[in-house]
Amino acid sequence: MTEARIEADKDLPIIRITRDFAATAEQLFRAHTDPELFAQWCGPDSTTVRVDRWVAENGGAWQYAAVRGDEEYRFRGCFHEVRPDRIVQTFTFEGAPDGVALETLTFEDLGDGRTRLHAQSLVDSFEGRDAWLQSGMETGVNEGYAKLDTLLAKGTI
Amino acid sequence: MTEARIEADKDLPIIRITRDFAATAEQLFRAHTDPELFAQWCGPDSTTVRVDRWVAENGGAWQYAAVRGDEEYRFRGCFHEVRPDRIVQTFTFEGAPDGVALETLTFEDLGDGRTRLHAQSLVDSFEGRDAWLQSGMETGVNEGYAKLDTLLAKGTI
Numbered sequence: 001m002t003e004a005r006i007e008a009d010k011d012l013p014i015i016r017i018t019r020d021f022a023a024t025a026e027q028l029f030r031a032h033t034d035p036e037l038f039a040q041w042c043g044p045d046s047t048t049v050r051v052d053r054w055v056a057e058n059g060g061a062w063q064y065a066a067v068r069g070d071e072e073y074r075f076r077g078c079f080h081e082v083r084p085d086r087i088v089q090t091f092t093f094e095g096a097p098d099g100v101a102l103e104t105l106t107f108e109d110l111g112d113g114r115t116r117l118h119a120q121s122l123v124d125s126f127e128g129r130d131a132w133l134q135s136g137m138e139t140g141v142n143e144g145y146a147k148l149d150t151l152l153a154k155g156t157i
Numbered sequence: 158m159t160e161a162r163i164e165a166d167k168d169l170p171i172i173r174i175t176r177d178f179a180a181t182a183e184q185l186f187r188a189h190t191d192p193e194l195f196a197q198w199c200g201p202d203s204t205t206v207r208v209d210r211w212v213a214e215n216g217g218a219w220q221y222a223a224v225r226g227d228e229e230y231r232f233r234g235c236f237h238e239v240r241p242d243r244i245v246q247t248f249t250f251e252g253a254p255d256g257v258a259l260e261t262l263t264f265e266d267l268g269d270g271r272t273r274l275h276a277q278s279l280v281d282s283f284e285g286r287d288a289w290l291q292s293g294m295e296t297g298v299n300e301g302y303a304k305l306d307t308l309l310a311k312g313t314i
Contacts, residue, residue: 059218
C-alpha cells in the first residue's frame with residue numbers, strides 16, 4: 001500500500017494507521033526516534049518541523065513545532081517505552097491542551113526488506129477520536145510518509 | 158464517602174475511581190507528586206513503597222517498587238502533564254510489560270476543605286480493563302487512601 005490505511009475501531013476510541021515501507025524495522029525505528037531524521041519527514045508538505053525537546057528512551061519526552069510561515073502548531077508528549085519493535089508515547093496538540101492520546105507504534109517485519117508500520121492512537125472519548133478523524137489528519141499522515149519513502153529511497157536512513 | 162467508588166465505564170475501556178478527602182486540592186496534589194509523601198500512602202498495607210525514579214513535571218517519569226518481604230512488584234510510567242488541578246501519566250505494571258494505562262487525576266474542590274479525587278484509567282481493550290478490575294485492585298486502592306487519610310489527619314501533608 002502506498003497510501004496509509006486510516007481506520008476507526010468499531011468498539012473502542014482508537015484510530016489505527018497501517019502503512020508499508022520499503023525499509024527494515026530498524027530503519028523505521030530510527031526514523032521515529034532520531035530527531036534529525038524525524039524532522040525531515042513528519043507532517044504535511046506545507047510545514048517544517050522544529051524539534052524543541054527530544055529524549056527517545058523509556059521515561060523520556062518530546063516536543064516539536066510544525067511551522068508554516070508565521071504560524072506554529074506545537075505538539076508534545078512523553079515516551080513511555082522505546083524499544084526496537086515498539087514505541088509507546090503520549091501525544092497532545094497544544095491548541096487543545098486537555099486532549100491526550102496514547103500512541104503505540106509497532107514495526108512488523110514483512111520479509112524482503114519490507115516492514116509494516118502499525119500506529120494506534122487511543123483517546124478517552126469517541127467524540128475526541130472522531131474530531132481527529134475529521135481534522136484533515138490524513139493529509140499530514142500521507143504527505144509525511146511519502147517524505148519518509150523518499151528519505152529511505154535516497155539512503156538517508 | 159470513606160470507600161473509593163470504583164466503576165467501569167459502560168461504553169469505554171476505562172476505570173474511574175472517585176474518593177473524597179478532608180484535604181485541599183493542593184494537599185492532594187502534593188500527596189501525588191512528592192515522592193516521599195507518595196511512598197507513605199500508596200498501595201496496600203502489606204507492602205512498602207520504594208521510589209526508584211521520580212521527576213513530577215511535564216515530560217518527567219516515575220518508577221517504584223511495592224515490596225513485600227522478598228517480593229517486589231514494580232511499576233513505571235511517564236508524567237505527560239503535571240499541573241495543580243490535573244496529572245496525566247502513563248502506568249505499566251512490569252509483570253505485564255506490554256500493558257499500558259493512561260491515567261488522568263483531577264482534584265475537584267468541594268468547599269469546606271474537602272476535595273474529590275477523580276482518577277481515570279484508560280486502556281486499549283475491555284479485556285485488559287476487566288482484568289484490572291478482577292485483580293483485587295480495590296484492596297490497594299482503599300488501604301492506600303486510608304493511609305492518605307491518616308497522613309492528612311496527622312498534618313504530615
